[in-house]
Amino acid sequence: MITVNQILGNINQNSNLRKKYEEMLKNNLCEKVLITRMESEKLRMRKSTDKKTDVAFMFEHNPNLRNDDVIFMDDNKMILLTLESESVAIITFKSYENKENIFPLSVKIGHTLGNLHRPIKVTKNQVIFPLQAETELEMLKKRFSSFNQFLDIRSDNMIFEPDEEGSNIHEH
Amino acid sequence: MTFKRIPRVGIGGPVGSGKTMLIEQFVPLLSQIGYRIAIISNDVVSKEDADRMRRNLASERGLMPESLVIGLATGGCPHTAVREDPSMNLSVVEDIESAHNQELDLIIIESGGDNITTTFSPALADYFIYIIDVAGGDKYPRKRGLGIENCDLLVINKIDLAPHVGADLKIMERDATLIRKNKPFVFVNCKTGEGIKEVADNIVKNVLFELPPKTTTTKN
Numbered sequence: 136m137i138t139v140n141q142i143l144g145n146i147n148q149n150s151n152l153r154k155k156y157e158e159m160l161k162n163n164l165c166e167k168v169l170i171t172r173m174e175s176e177k178l179r180m181r182k183s184t185d186k187k188t189d190v191a192f193m194f195e196h197n198p199n200l201r202n203d204d205v206i207f208m209d210d211n212k213m214i215l216l217t218l219e220s221e222s223v224a225i226i227t228f229k230s231y232e233n234k235e236n237i238f239p240l241s242v243k244i245g246h247t248l249g250n251l252h253r254p255i256k257v258t259k260n261q262v263i264f265p266l267q268a269e270t271e272l273e274m275l276k277k278r279f280s281s282f283n284q285f286l287d288i289r290s291d292n293m294i295f296e297p298d299e300e301g302s303n304i305h306e307h
Numbered sequence: 308m309t310f311k312r313i314p315r316v317g318i319g320g321p322v323g324s325g326k327t328m329l330i331e332q333f334v335p336l337l338s339q340i341g342y343r344i345a346i347i348s349n350d351v352v353s354k355e356d357a358d359r360m361r362r363n364l365a366s367e368r369g370l371m372p373e374s375l376v377i378g379l380a381t382g383g384c385p386h387t388a389v390r391e392d393p394s395m396n397l398s399v400v401e402d403i404e405s406a407h408n409q410e411l412d413l414i415i416i417e418s419g420g421d422n423i424t425t426t427f428s429p430a431l432a433d434y435f436i437y438i439i440d441v442a443g444g445d446k447y448p449r450k451r452g453l454g455i456e457n458c459d460l461l462v463i464n465k466i467d468l469a470p471h472v473g474a475d476l477k478i479m480e481r482d483a484t485l486i487r488k489n490k491p492f493v494f495v496n497c498k499t500g501e502g503i504k505e506v507a508d509n510i511v512k513n514v515l516f517e518l519p520p521k522t523t524t525t526k527n
Binding site for chain 2: 136171173176180191267
C-alpha cells in the first residue's frame with residue numbers, strides 16, 4: 136500500500152513534472168487513480184490505480200485534489216489523479232448589449248443557483264455547475280425563457296473543478 | 308508523519324432506518340479485533356440514542372468507557388449539524404482527539420434521522436455510510452438522492468421484512484447496482500446480525516487501512 140499525504144504538483148502547472156510525466160508515459164510507467172469531485176475534498180480514503188496499485192490517502196487538511204495532480208513518483212512509477220467527468224449545466228451570456236437586463240438576470244441566476252446549493256465555476260461569460268438530474272436543465276430553461284435572447288442554457292459532460300471559493304459548498 | 312486526526316465514519320439515514328442498531332452491531336466486531344472506538348450520536352432534541360448505546364456498549368458490555376459515547380442534541384435540521392455547519396461535532400471530535408489520540412482508532416458520528424439527500428462534510432467524516440430499510444419499499448434505491456448515490460457504503464436494512472411489505476430484494480439489488488456503479492452496498496438484518504461482518508470489513512479496509520489497533524503498536 137502506498138501512502139499519500141501530500142501532492143507533488145500538477146502536470147498542467149509544473150513544466151518539470153509535465154516533462155517527467157511525458158517521459159514516464161512513453162515507458163508505460165504512469166498509473167491513474169479515478170476519483171469523483173466529492174472525493175476531491177476527502178482527507179482519508181483508499182483507492183486503486185488502473186494498474187491495481189493500492190493507494191491510501193491521509194491528509195491533515197482539505198487537499199483540494201485536482202485533475203492531473205501527481206500523488207506519487209519514484210524511478211519506476213508515477214501516479215496521477217483523474218477526476219471523473221460529470222453532467223453539468225452551462226449558462227452562457229450571449230449578449231451584453233441590453234445593459235438594463237444584466238443586473239436582474241444576474242441576480243435571478245445567482246438566486247436560483249444559491250437555492251440549489253451548487254458549487255460553481257465562473258468564466259468571462261459563463262457559469263457552470265453540476266447537474267443532479269437532466270430534468271433540472273428543463274427547469275432552468277423554463278425559468279429563464281423570457282431571457283432567451285441573452286442566454287444560452289445547455290448541458291455537457293466534463294471534468295468539473297469549481298472555483299476555489301465555491302468548492303466548500305454542500306449539495307442537496 | 309504523525310497524525311493527530313483519528314479516522315472518522317459518518318452514519319446517516321432516515322428516521323427509523325437502523326443507524327443506532329447498525330452501530331450497536333458492528334462496534335463489537337471491531338472491538339473484538341482490538342480497535343478502540345468513540346461514538347458521537349446526534350439527535351434533534353433528545354440524547355435517546357446516545358443513552359441507549361452507552362448502556363448497551365459501554366455499561367453492559369464494557370467495549371468502551373461510558374465517557375466516549377457522547378450525545379449531541381443539535382436542534383434544527385439534522386443534516387445541518389453534519390454538513391453545513393459541523394462545528395458542534397468538530398469541537399467534540401477535536402476534544403476526543405486531544406485526549407485520546409494515542410489509543411483511539413476510530414470515531415463514529417451518527418447523524419440524526421434525515422432525508423435521502425443527507426451527506427457529511429468531508430471535514431467531519433472520512434467515510435460515509437448511508438442506511439435505508441426495506442420497509443420503505445423496493446423503490447428506495449432508484450429514488451436516488453446524494454446519500455444513496457454518493458455514500459461510500461449503502462446499507463439496506465431489515466431484509467427480513469421484505470415479504471411482509473411486498474418488497475423485492477432482487478429489484479433493490481438491481482437498482483442499487485445500476486445507481487451506485489462500482490460503489491458497494493450490502494443487505495443486512497440488524498436484528499440478527501446478518502450482513503454486519505461485511506460492514507465491519509469495509510470499515511477495516513477502507514477507513515482503518517487494515518492497520519493493527521493503536522494499542523498493539525504504541526506504548527501507553
